[in-house]
Amino acid sequence: MSKHQYEHLLPHSWTTQVTAWLAEDTPSFDWGGFVVGDGERTAHLNAKASGILAGVPFFNEVFKQLECTVQWHYEEGQYIDVKKQGGEKAKVVVATVKGSVRKLLLGERVALNTLARCSGIATASAAFLDKARKTGYKGIVAGTRKTTPGFRLVEKYGMLVGGVxxxxxxxxxxxxxxxxxxxxxxxxxxxxxxxxxxxxxxxxxxxxxxxxxxxxxxxxxxxxxxxxxxxxxxxxxxxxxxxxxxxxxxxxxxxxxxxxxxxxxxxxxxxxxxxxxxxxxxxxxxxxTSSIHQSTKHVDFSLKIDPSS
Structure with a gap:
């Protein structure tokens, strides 16, 4: 989706991290999955706050491993202005995810957490760069190695999408x-x-x-x-x-x-x-600076099952 195709920079082994995240989140029985069963349903990914969309490959891989499909309505790197499209409590449908309802919910939190964090870093990076450029600064703006252990790839990826x-x-x-x-x-x-x-x-x-x-x-x-x-x-x-x-x-x-x-x-x-x-x-x-990725506000997303699907 991204015109820059940053996904092509990711190492061959990166999908194993997604496998580990899913294993960490459900180490034993999936009680909620038993409740909802295996029926095919459609879910909508909603942006609940404005920001730059980043982390698409990670979101896709979560649901690929769970045999679900994702259709994006926005490109990675695009700024989603939620307030402009509907006010303070508006929601913008960013993507549609289809698959077994059990597996949609199995991947929900892992996918959302990753997307929210990556998008938050991309948004903060772009804002910092924009402010530096407005002063007339022509040099390089860079993040630092003060990243979260085990999550560095996502955080560094967010910086790239944000332009730093x-x-x-x-x-x-x-x-x-x-x-x-x-x-x-x-x-x-x-x-x-x-x-x-x-x-x-x-x-x-x-x-x-x-x-x-x-x-x-x-x-x-x-x-x-x-x-x-x-x-x-x-x-x-x-x-x-x-x-x-x-x-x-x-x-x-x-x-x-x-x-x-x-x-x-x-x-x-x-x-x-x-x-x-x-x-x-x-x-x-x-x-x-580490300010673009340490204590950075996330971009809020939700995944909601379409009751009519």
Whole structure:
């Protein structure tokens, strides 16, 4: 359904996660399924709140494994404006699901929980990106690895549908050296040199720093990305601009120590302050935030059996 077909990015093994979710939700007897039986029925997926539809492949797979069919009336990535279509208590029929009534109800909660969470992240991601762009920011907006164990694939997928960068997916995706790594090895330079000795040329090294002095050490030691952690306001912007002016290879004033690197701003950035508060400047290449997926409001959906079916 999605014009971007993000489903094609999912790993071969992803459907086993859906199998595990279903097994977790019904580990023993299906008492409600006994009550309703196996008659063929039709159910309507209703959007009860406005938001971006995301998580279609996961919803589809739940019902595919339960031998039900899903017909979508909206495309993944599309914004569903519930209020515009009928006011505060309106419901918009997003999809129609057909199959055994027992199996419709067996998959109901797993499918809804996944869709609601994924859509909520996509909606929050799009809102954050839109606000950043309205300030004139042209860089990358990224989520973080502060995801829910066992549910990372869904949450990262929601970021993609919402239009933001997923940052690294896991510890193996990129070398990120934070304060604990630096303290444990004695210095920023030691940590970078040790990491580069094993990760080679194919992995980027992202180093968390607390000051301009630490940033310069990291750049000169060969870091690819400099994360200015928990800096904001004039301090952040001045630091980013000065590093680009003094050390970046594209700078006309950079000397013999010029390097190619990206500057990342992270820590405490959310929808309320991305439009101000000194977090946004085009000297900063990446803004990373966990606000688009931690404590993000879900988009409310319901699945209702059509009594006339």
């Amino acid at each position: 960068d997923m940052h690294r997916n896991d510890l193996s995706s990129m070398v990120m050296l934070k304060d604990n790594h630096i303290w444990a090895t004695g210095s920023i330079t030691n940590a970078i040199e040790k990491a580069r000795s094993v990760c080679g040329f194919s992995q980027k090294i992202d180093v968390e720093v607390q000051s301009e002095e630490e940033a310069r050490e990291a750049i000169l030691a060969g870091a690819d990305v400099i994360m200015l952690d928990n800096m904001n306001g004039d301090k952040l912007i001045e630091c980013a601009r000065k590093l680009k002016q003094d050390l970046h290879v594209s700078s006309t004033s950079a000397g013999k120590d010029a390097k190619t690197f990206l500057i990342e701003s992270s820590g405490g950035i959310d929808l309320d302050n991305v439009g101000g508060g000194g977090h946004v400047d085009n000297a900063i290449d990446i803004i990373s």
